[in-house]
Amino acid sequence: MIDILRRIGNKITQLITYRKIHAGGRRNTQSALSIFFTNLKQDKLALVGVILLICFIFVGIFAETLAPHGPRDRHYDEQGQIRRLESPSAAHPFGTTDVGRDIFSQVILGTRTALLVGFIAALLVTFVGSVVGIVSGYFGGIVDSVLMRIVDFFYAIPFIPFVIVLAAIMRPSLWNVILAVSMLSWRTVARIVRSQVLSISRRPYIKAAKIAGAGHVRIMFKYILPNVIPLVLLEMAFMVNWAIMSEASIAFLGFGDPRETSWGQILHMNFVSGYSRIAWWWTAPPGLAIILLLVSIFFLARSLEAVVDPRLRKR
Amino acid sequence: MAFLEVKDLEITYTVGNGQLRAVDGVSFSLEKGESLGVVGESGCGKTTIAKGLMQLLPKNGRISGGSVKLNGRELVGLSKEAVRRHRLKEIAMVSQSAMNSLNPVYTIGRQLVEGIMAHTSIGKHAAYQRAVEVFQMVGLEEKRLKNYPHQLSGGMKQRAVIALALTLDPSLIIADEPTTALDVVVQDRILHRIIKIQKEINSSMIFITHDISVVSEICENILVMYGGKVMETASTSSFFRRPYHPYSLGLQNAFPVITEITEELISIPGSPPNLLSPPEGCRFYERCPFAEELCRKEPPPLYEAEPGHYAACHFLKKADEFRTRASKRETWEAVQTRMIRREAEEGY
Amino acid sequence: MAGYIIRRLLIMVLMILLVSTMIFLLFRTMPGDPTASMVDPSIPSEARQALLERYGLHESLWTQYTIFMGDLLRLDFGSSYYYNRPVLQIIQNRLPATLILMFTAMLFAYLIGIFGGAWMAWKRGTKLESTGITLSLIFRSAPTFWVGMMVILVFAVRLGWFPAQGMRTTGYEGTTFGEIFISLDFLRHLILPAFTAGLYFLATPALIMRNSMLEVLSEDYIEMAHAKGLPERQVLYRHAARNALLPVVTAGALFIGMAIGGQVLIEVVFSWPGLGREIVQAVTRSDYPLAQGCFIILSTVVMVMNLIADVVYAVLDPRIAY
Numbered sequence: 001m002i003d004i005l006r007r008i009g010n011k012i013t014q015l016i017t018y019r020k021i022h023a024g025g026r027r028n029t030q031s032a033l034s035i036f037f038t039n040l041k042q043d044k045l046a047l048v049g050v051i052l053l054i055c056f057i058f059v060g061i062f063a064e065t066l067a068p069h070g071p072r073d074r075h076y077d078e079q080g081q082i083r084r085l086e087s088p089s090a091a092h093p094f095g096t097t098d099v100g101r102d103i104f105s106q107v108i109l110g111t112r113t114a115l116l117v118g119f120i121a122a123l124l125v126t127f128v129g130s131v132v133g134i135v136s137g138y139f140g141g142i143v144d145s146v147l148m149r150i151v152d153f154f155y156a157i158p159f160i161p162f163v164i165v166l167a168a169i170m171r172p173s174l175w176n177v178i179l180a181v182s183m184l185s186w187r188t189v190a191r192i193v194r195s196q197v198l199s200i201s202r203r204p205y206i207k208a209a210k211i212a213g214a215g216h217v218r219i220m221f222k223y224i225l226p227n228v229i230p231l232v233l234l235e236m237a238f239m240v241n242w243a244i245m246s247e248a249s250i251a252f253l254g255f256g257d258p259r260e261t262s263w264g265q266i267l268h269m270n271f272v273s274g275y276s277r278i279a280w281w282w283t284a285p286p287g288l289a290i291i292l293l294l295v296s297i298f299f300l301a302r303s304l305e306a307v308v309d310p311r312l313r314k315r
Numbered sequence: 316m317a318f319l320e321v322k323d324l325e326i327t328y329t330v331g332n333g334q335l336r337a338v339d340g341v342s343f344s345l346e347k348g349e350s351l352g353v354v355g356e357s358g359c360g361k362t363t364i365a366k367g368l369m370q371l372l373p374k375n376g377r378i379s380g381g382s383v384k385l386n387g388r389e390l391v392g393l394s395k396e397a398v399r400r401h402r403l404k405e406i407a408m409v410s411q412s413a414m415n416s417l418n419p420v421y422t423i424g425r426q427l428v429e430g431i432m433a434h435t436s437i438g439k440h441a442a443y444q445r446a447v448e449v450f451q452m453v454g455l456e457e458k459r460l461k462n463y464p465h466q467l468s469g470g471m472k473q474r475a476v477i478a479l480a481l482t483l484d485p486s487l488i489i490a491d492e493p494t495t496a497l498d499v500v501v502q503d504r505i506l507h508r509i510i511k512i513q514k515e516i517n518s519s520m521i522f523i524t525h526d527i528s529v530v531s532e533i534c535e536n537i538l539v540m541y542g543g544k545v546m547e548t549a550s551t552s553s554f555f556r557r558p559y560h561p562y563s564l565g566l567q568n569a570f571p572v573i574t575e576i577t578e579e580l581i582s583i584p585g586s587p588p589n590l591l592s593p594p595e596g597c598r599f600y601e602r603c604p605f606a607e608e609l610c611r612k613e614p615p616p617l618y619e620a621e622p623g624h625y626a627a628c629h630f631l632k633k634a635d636e637f638r639t640r641a642s643k644r645e646t647w648e649a650v651q652t653r654m655i656r657r658e659a660e661e662g663y
Numbered sequence: 664m665a666g667y668i669i670r671r672l673l674i675m676v677l678m679i680l681l682v683s684t685m686i687f688l689l690f691r692t693m694p695g696d697p698t699a700s701m702v703d704p705s706i707p708s709e710a711r712q713a714l715l716e717r718y719g720l721h722e723s724l725w726t727q728y729t730i731f732m733g734d735l736l737r738l739d740f741g742s743s744y745y746y747n748r749p750v751l752q753i754i755q756n757r758l759p760a761t762l763i764l765m766f767t768a769m770l771f772a773y774l775i776g777i778f779g780g781a782w783m784a785w786k787r788g789t790k791l792e793s794t795g796i797t798l799s800l801i802f803r804s805a806p807t808f809w810v811g812m813m814v815i816l817v818f819a820v821r822l823g824w825f826p827a828q829g830m831r832t833t834g835y836e837g838t839t840f841g842e843i844f845i846s847l848d849f850l851r852h853l854i855l856p857a858f859t860a861g862l863y864f865l866a867t868p869a870l871i872m873r874n875s876m877l878e879v880l881s882e883d884y885i886e887m888a889h890a891k892g893l894p895e896r897q898v899l900y901r902h903a904a905r906n907a908l909l910p911v912v913t914a915g916a917l918f919i920g921m922a923i924g925g926q927v928l929i930e931v932v933f934s935w936p937g938l939g940r941e942i943v944q945a946v947t948r949s950d951y952p953l954a955q956g957c958f959i960i961l962s963t964v965v966m967v968m969n970l971i972a973d974v975v976y977a978v979l980d981p982r983i984a985y
Contacts, residue, residue, distance in 0.1 A: 045797075152678075153678065153681055153682075156678045156681075156682060156962060156965065156966050156969070157682060157685075157962060157965075158923040158924060158961050158962055158965045159923070159924045160923065160924030160925075160927045160928070161923065161924070161927060161939075161942055161957070161958050161961045161962070162958070164927070164942055164943060164946050164954075164958075165686070165689065165942075165946065165954060165955075165958050166689075167946060168693070168946040168949070168951065168954055169689060169690065169692070169693030170693075241804070245804075245806055248806050248809075249806060249807075249808060249924065249928055252806075252808050252928065252931075253927075253928070253931060253943050254943075254947060255946070264806075267806075267808070267809060267812070270812075271808075271812065271932070276812050276815070276816070277815060277816060277819070277820045277827065278820070280816055283809070283812050283813065283816060284813070286809070287805065287806060287809035287810075287812075287813065290804070290805070290806055290809070291801060291804045291805050294803075294804035295800060295801060295804045298800050298803075298804060369890055371886060371889055371890055399892045399893075399894065400892065401892070402889075402890055402891060402892030403890070403891045403892045404892065407890075408890045410883065410886070410887065410890070412883045415882065415883035415884060416883045416884050416886070416887035417884055417887070418884040418887075418888070418902055418905075418906065419884075419906070419980075419981070419982055420905055420906060420979070420980060420981060429891070429893065429897075430891040430892070430893070433891065433892055433893050433894065433897070434892060463981045463982070465981075465982050476887075479891070
């Protein structure tokens with residue numbers, strides 16, 4: 001069992017291994033993970049980011065246990081009156097909504113939704129975008145032109161209006177939201193990966209591999225993929241942010257999944273209730289949560305940038 | 316009092332957590348209208364001197380000592396504004412990558428006029444006329460002034476940059492490898508044009524290059540640098556007739572002579588010293604075939620080998636013997652063997 | 664140059680047609696009654712029959728498509744279920760509001776962003792630069808609608824400096840363009856949403872300008888500009904910033920597509936009567952013709968902006984051969 005795990009671990013490390021190949025043909029292998037960790041020790045902000053992110057993930061996983069109440073539970077006071085719009089107190093650290101719900105619990109449960117949507121959408125988007133980018137950049141010619149025209153078309157479509165229109169024709173569920181977000185966002189990844197692949201494809205060792213008779217798939221997997229993975233991971237980090245932000249926006253507009261608690265959803269209820277101008281305790285926490293989560297991912301992304309671009313590394 | 320007097324110039328870079336002294340106690344002087352060729356390997360400090368004279372050092376560099384007097388006026392320690400006013404008007408520079416020295420989004424004419432108007436109060440029209448004048452001097456047509464840089468060939472861009480340097484009749488021109496990026500035919504043409512112009516307007520010139528043969532053709536004096544220090548300095552004729560420093564002897568070997576094409580070139584083995592922790596004694600000790608214990612311990616000052624001809628070597632008296640030995644391949648191969656042996660002893 | 668513009672225009676028209684086709688297909692595939700996308704299901708049946716005929720909804724998809732495209736070219740987007748007026752009319756009503764808000768915000772964002780970015784690059788390595796970067800990061804991480812809500816909380820409700828919503832105070836009458844749009848009342852209403860949108864737009868040009876400047880500053884022609892003895896300010900703006908602007912413009916074009924989304928959110932938060940808010944309301948009310956029309960127009964706005972950005976880029980960079 002351990003043996004299998006070790007082999008899987010090796011394979012993953014191999015995949016992440018960032019090979020710097022000099023023009024002369026010599027290979028210089030440096031593990032991306034090791035660069036990442038060295039940089040992490042120096043870059044305090046990145047460290048803060050990672051710690052914050054771990055906290056968020058922890059909260060996300062154990063949300064149900066950590067939240068003191070259910071998101072829809074109404075709370076009554078001693079006289080049997082609903083606790084409407086109460087400002088923060090010991091019992092309700094973030095106060096209550098206009099129908100007496102505990103905001104703190106909602107925010108905690110919202111963490112899980114944010115992380116889920118963020119990572120799944122990002123994974124989807126990155127996968128599709130990278131495949132398109134690699135194929136397009138590697139094959140060039142007609143394949144490239146066709147694929148890039150398709151990407152151009154997707155670029156012409158404004159993001160949120162499109163998602164809104166999709167919401168008109170699809171049922172509001174979390175998966176549909178993820179799908180809606182993913183359908184357009186892959187275009188950015190495709191373009192970025194493609195330009196990276198274009199520059200790699202021109203390098204002599206790729207030509208050498210082709211002459212040696214290596215098949216296309218083999219070249220793409222063995223030579224190109226390892227060199228774009230750091231960039232792809234970096235883009236994925238940004239995509240996570242984008243996905244979380246988009247989901248929040250969609251939910252805010254009222255097109256999210258009403259059965260799920262998400263930060264955008266909380267703000268939606270806040271806004272339509274009309275009390276957003278008064279109940280600052282209702283408005284502030286979800287937004288601050290979003291900011292914290294996204295900022296921590298940004299800091300993490302910056303240290304990933306150091307892996308991709310050696311100029312940014314801290315010694 | 317010479318026109319340009321540089322005394323004990325020191326330029327230091329702050330690198331990581333150390334101080335790198337790229338120029339360590341360099342002195343030379345230049346009369347009005349004279350030309351000086353500065354030669355040396357990459358990293359010997361010659362470009363740093365150029366930048367230092369123009370006060371164009373990057374943020375982590377500074378002049379840490381010495382003096383530079385132009386026409387009696389001390390340049391080190393001047394205010395930023397005073398330095399700015401000296402540029403182009405008194406000291407003009409033609410840099411290595413002239414191709415990229417021109418801003419791609421403005422026409423050439425505009426860039427020349429801009430320089431003129433930054434230092435004088437003549438109108439745009441007069442400035443443009445001046446630009447036409449200098450273009451004629453370098454052999455470019457007036458209509459090229461209306462072109463953008465990308466519309467010119469490499470040689471033309473180089474000539475445009477030279478013209479730029481001439482616009483305000485500077486008393487000192489610093490040319491930092493101005494022809495390295497060009498093909499040899501164009502190189503030759505431009506080099507001769509530079510000299511002709513220099514004589515016409517009677518400016519002093521410092522010509523920086525790693526190509527010693529170029530210096531032999533166009534400069535009156537020569538300064539050989541290595542590891543941030545001056546190794547030898549003399550008039551060009553005296554230098555090529557009788558070089559004294561072992562490094563100079565090595566340099567002469569490394570350039571092909573057309574009468575001996577069948578011979579393989581003899582190069583100097585090894586690489587320049589690490590200036591973050593420079594050697595105690597002579598900088599050339601590691602690679603010198605004639606090095607002795609004294610060389611390792613004591614850095615040699617510039618001794619006068621002949622009138623006006625100086626070399627930084629403890630053993631100038633043996634120069635004749637050195638010259639004969641240096642022309643033989645075995646001498647330098649022995650250096651290689653010595654270096655390998657030393658590495659084997661110290662390294663592992 | 665003219666040839667370049669014409670070529671891009673043609674491509675743009677093609678894209679608009681493609682997007683419209685996509686919308687057409689999307690709405691025809693939705694679950695439930697596919698005719699609901701063109702004909703209001705709640706109107707009396709004879710009227711319905713007439714409309715079904717009109718739009719060819721009993722016939723093949725292809726016929727429907729040709730009718731749809733034909734209508735589109737005549738700018739006939741159908742009739743809004745909710746307002747009972749032609750969609751085009753509503754769009755004409757709402758479009759100016761959106762455009763004014765968008766342009767004001769972009770002007771604000773780009774001016775401050777570009778100067779800020781250039782300045783941050785100039786001050787590389789100092790504390791000011793890192794603070795600037797961290798601030799930009801925080802702004803990029805804050806959802807724009809949330810910022811809007813907070814801005815309303817602070818500036819409109821607590822401080823009472825500006826109105827909290829809408830484009831003009833209720834009861835304000837104005838008929839001419841000037842009276843509606845160039846009045847103090849309008850400007851007061853414009854400030855908060857434009858400011859919020861501006862904050863959202865700001866981070867991108869600032870960061871890109873900074874990165875671009877850093878690259879440009881290490882170029883040789885900057886050293887030459889210094890060697891010519893040009894004053895610092897001239898080097899920074901005329902030489903460095905001018906070249907650094909080019910990537911900002913290209914990135915700006917791409918950004919606009921995303922920016923429309925922010926525009927929608929801000930219109931909703933501030934109840935600004937523009938196209939963005941309209942499309943949200945249309946979808947919520949299942950007013951499909953209006954939603955379709957709004958979407959197509961919004962896409963067109965994005966594409967026109969992209970075209971303008973491309974042209975501006977070609978003008979700025981003489982190396983582009985056209």
